[in-house]
Amino acid sequence: MRLKGKVGIVTGSGSGIGRGIALAMAKEGANIAIVDINEEKAKSTLQEINQYTEGMLFIKDISKKEYIEEIISEVVGKFGKLDILVNNAHASKQALFKETTMELFDLSFNTGFYPTFYFMKAAYPELKKSKGKVINFASGAGISGQPTQASYAAAKEAIRGITRVAANEWGPEGINVNIIAPIALTEGVKQWRQSASELYEQMINNIPLRRLGDPEQDIGRTAVFLASDDSDYITGQTIMVDGGSIKIY
Numbered sequence: 001m002r003l004k005g006k007v008g009i010v011t012g013s014g015s016g017i018g019r020g021i022a023l024a025m026a027k028e029g030a031n032i033a034i035v036d037i038n039e040e041k042a043k044s045t046l047q048e049i050n051q052y053t054e055g056m057l058f059i060k061d062i063s064k065k066e067y068i069e070e071i072i073s074e075v076v077g078k079f080g081k082l083d084i085l086v087n088n089a090h091a092s093k094q095a096l097f098k099e100t101t102m103e104l105f106d107l108s109f110n111t112g113f114y115p116t117f118y119f120m121k122a123a124y125p126e127l128k129k130s131k132g133k134v135i136n137f138a139s140g141a142g143i144s145g146q147p148t149q150a151s152y153a154a155a156k157e158a159i160r161g162i163t164r165v166a167a168n169e170w171g172p173e174g175i176n177v178n179i180i181a182p183i184a185l186t187e188g189v190k191q192w193r194q195s196a197s198e199l200y201e202q203m204i205n206n207i208p209l210r211r212l213g214d215p216e217q218d219i220g221r222t223a224v225f226l227a228s229d230d231s232d233y234i235t236g237q238t239i240m241v242d243g244g245s246i247k248i249y
């Protein structure tokens with residue numbers, strides 16, 4: 001029970017990696033607020049969380065900034081504090097650089113970068129009291145500059161930028177701010193695997209550990225570590241949970 005009595009918010013926890021993190025954290029004793037735009041999926045995660053601890057449900061579009069302070073204050077109103085903030089949700093569309101539009105940048109920044117920034121800002125007073133932990137999300141696609149990912153790469157690298165700034169500013173106050181750059185087998189990837197099996201095999205062969213990560217066992221467990229006291233001396237870092245695909249020196 002490494003997170004016993006802790007309180008966390010996980011955005012995009014209706015499915016995929018967010019769900020894996022919410023479950024891994026609940027199994028370690030944390031109460032988790034689920035924030036997702038997809039009602040059916042978020043309710044299903046809530047049921048799973050409630051088998052272990054107490055969940056809270058927010059069916060919200062996090063690109064709407066006005067919900068963010070409301071979510072933080074309702075979580076603190078119910079549980080009395082906030083220890084963990086996981087900025088996981090992000091939506092984007094791929095396009096060649098020459099076809100990338102302002103609309104694609106808006107989608108990526110409004111669902112990924114700005115919610116991360118506003119959640120961090122709104123959570124800061126509570127995180128300062130709890131000496132809390134922030135976990136943000138980047139991507140190998142941003143770090144390596146994967147083709148067709150201009151809008152996504154830009155938002156993800158912007159998230160890494162503000163994470164390092166916050167780590168420096170908030171370190172003296174005992175707040176840790178880190179990043180996970182994952183590769184995980186989510187529902188979307190499973191569907192893609194069926195329609196593009198050769199490309200899928202190619203991708204696996206480029207991963208030294210020869211498999212995609214499991215949202216709960218691999219990414220969720222890393223998030224538990226970053227949310228726990230065991231990571232107290234780690235801040236401002238990008239943790240690659242990608243089977244060894246990218247090595248940052």
Ligand SMILES: NC(=O)c1ccc[n+]([C@@H]2O[C@H](COP(=O)([O-])OP(=O)(O)OC[C@H]3O[C@@H](n4cnc5c(N)ncnc54)[C@H](O)[C@@H]3O)[C@@H](O)[C@H]2O)c1
Pocket residue numbers: 011012013014015016017018035036037038041060061062063087088089090091111137138139140141181182183184185186187188
């Ligand atoms: N899956 C991977 O291999 C991979 C690789 C690199 C980075 N990432 C990053 O990891 C994180 C999670 O990825 P995933 O594959 O689990 O994503 P996903 O698309 O499977 O799930 C994202 C969740 O966020 C929710 N969501 C989307 N837009 C929202 C909004 N505006 N408001 C509220 N909820 C919203 C969705 O409903 C969904 O439940 C993302 O930041 C992603 O960029 C994932």
